Amino acid sequence: MARTILILGAAAPLAQRVGRALVREDDAVLLADDDPAETQLVAADLGARRACTVETMALDAADPARCGALAADVLTRFGAPDIVIVATGVADARPDPIAAASMIAATASATGPLVDAMAAQGAGLAIVLCSIAGARGHATDDLHDAGVAGLNAYLRRLRRRLHRSGVRIASVNVDAVDPHTAIEGPFVAGDLDRIAEAIAALVDTPRDVVYFPFYRQWAVAAARLVPDALYKRLPF
Amino acid sequence: MTDPHRRRRARTFRSIAAIVDACAQDGATVIARGAGGSMGDAAMGAAAMGAADGGVLEVGGLDRFHHADWDAGALVVEPGVTFRDLFRTAGPRGWVPASTPRRSGATLGGAFAADAHGTDHRRVGGFSRAVAAIELRTASGAALFCNRDQNADVFRATVGGLGATGVIERLHLRLAPSPGGVVRTRIAPVDGLDRAIDALEDQARAYSVAYWGDLCDAESLETVKGALAVTETIDDAPPIAPDAWRAFTAVPAHRAAPIFTSHTNKMINRVYRAVLRRAAAPIETPLRAHLCPWDRAGDLRRLYAESRIASYAFVVPRRARRRIWTIVEGLQRAGAAPYRIVGMLMREGEGLLSCGVADGVGVRIEMPSTPQARRALDEADARVADAGGRVRLAEDGRLGPTAFRAMYGEAGDRMDAMMRRLDPRGVFGSAATRRLGLGARGDG
Secondary structure, three states: OOOEEEEEOOOOHHHHHHHHHHOOOOOEEEEEEOOHHHHHHHHHHHHHHHOOEEEEEEOOOOOHHHHHHHHHHHHHHHOOOOEEEEOOOOOOOOOOHHHHHHHHHHHHHHHHHHHHHHHHHOOEEEEEEEEHHHOOOOOOOHHHHHHHHHHHHHHHHHHHHOOOOOEEEEEEEEOOOOOOOOOOOOOOOOOHHHHHHHHHHHHOOOOOEEEEOOOHHHHHHHHHHOOHHHHOOOOO | OOOOOOEEEOOOHHHHHHHHHHHHHHOOEEEEEOOOOOOOOOOOEHHHHOOOOEEEEEOOOOOOEEEEEOOOOEEEEOOOOEHHHHHHHHHHHOEEOOOOOOOOOOEHHHHHHHOOOOOOHHHHOOHHHHEEEEEEEOOOOOEEEEEOOOOHHHHHHHOOOOOOOOEEEEEEEEOEEOOOOEEEEEEEEEEOHHHHHHHHHHOOOOOEEEEEEEOOOOOOHHHOEEEEEEEEEOOOOOOOOHHHHOOOOOOOHHHHHHHOOHHHHHHHHHHHHHHHHHOOOOEEEEHHHHHOHHHHHOOHHHHHHHOOEEEEEEEEEHHHOHHHHHHHHHHHHOOOOOOEEEEEEEOOOOOOOOOOOOOEEEEEEEEEOOHHHHHHHHHHHHHHHHOOOEEOHHHOOOOOHHHHHHHHHHHHHHHHHHHHHHOOOOOEOEHHHHHHOOOOOOOO
């Protein structure tokens, strides 16, 4: 059955590869990014590989109001999508309070109306590409980590609210990975293609939170158990 | 202070132009790199040969398809698309590249710049034969469209040109019909190097044919024992399945490096020889296992380096095939007796620096990596040049400028002139071009 797939931040390296792994022939794909030239190339790529219909849209991930308008436009023109991939700048570590705040606001503005529409139709999947940065906060990048932590809190809330609606919210926490180097072995995040394939598999495998590499979930769980009185003394 | 080995990463075409421009302004030298799997130093920055600022420009992230005509097998793709990706996407639709390197993780741009090939070189030539045109970003910032009619001299210089003419931004491919997902291989024992080369010639029409020979036990040309692998397509072969070309975790073969000594190499050869020579019935193998047998071997460069095995890859005209044994004898006399030999038939290459010669025999000899071997290989270079042959540049990190000129002759001069014309300031260069004395900064 043909699906409607929306990818926000479609020109990001990981989002491009998730699109390739996820999209099937006859799917209708909507790509939105703030770089129109790159979005056109990503659209050409998916169209050439999968013989699917691809439309591109302009996205300003720094402006929550315009993100909300984009979501409304999608709903008006195409209805509720079956799958939404959100890759809007979470991986960009910028020591900028506005960027950190807009990370949550923009994602919420775009994702909120879409998942509500999915809930109304009783099915859907939103995959949000996140990072492990917000687990406890590093010593060096306060604002970015706070933004990611806030985003994760928003996703947890969303997941809880939509629990019985048939809509799944998956957050994907990826450790720093060299996007162009294939690092092999069980204890590294792996190359982007393999991560993308694992993310695409979330369509058939219901999971709320996934980590790449997988063992990071244990490191994050351990970090959360450390009391603040001790954690503040740690050097990282 | 600037890192002389700096890695610059291009995520977009705009960033390629910006990086090339910045390098020209800063007097830096850079070489485009895809997967970085070259066995020689062609994908290493010039800093490895002493340049003050000679890094690499990574273009592996540029891996998109721009256009596809699946009825004609015509594609326009970016240089970072890998063979694995190409087989996964085009294979199920009945199209494959006519020639494939032995690792599917290689990028198409890298394969074009190395004029990479498989064991079917005599029949189909190198990978460049599958490329109808390229779009090249030169040092001046200009984008050149090159094919066999338009800017044909630049096209020929870029085929096998080690990335020295510029950065390939797009390749226009013409794919060949797929042979199916499975091929059939017959293995036959062959004794004697001369007889092996005759046998290769007898099977020249096969889908691919290759020879493996044991040199550890060989005392003369006639006593080299080996086997010929002749691969044919199967009429009712199943189509290529995308899953057959998935990425998989490679075996970290370099961990086994300590076991490769001269004694164990001898034993390994004997076992391998026995297995090959006892294979009576034809074997059906997946196409990937046939075309890209090194996919599971992990980091081959690391395996060779850590196991202290050197390889010497060259091609000589078939009429001068006795030189191959002369080179083996030279290594044996020098105390660096080679372990094994792999051979195939080759045709004339399309590029100025392509390794093929007309009616040629391509050979790779593996030996211990010792100072004696290196000295003996200097003598071997002279023998290869004298026979009208060429050392394969994409797999070499040792050849000097004099031996290079002796082998590549006028083609080397034309390549040098082309590099100076396209890139008078020497923006593009690698450890290999610097070592070979090519281009504006080739003389250091």
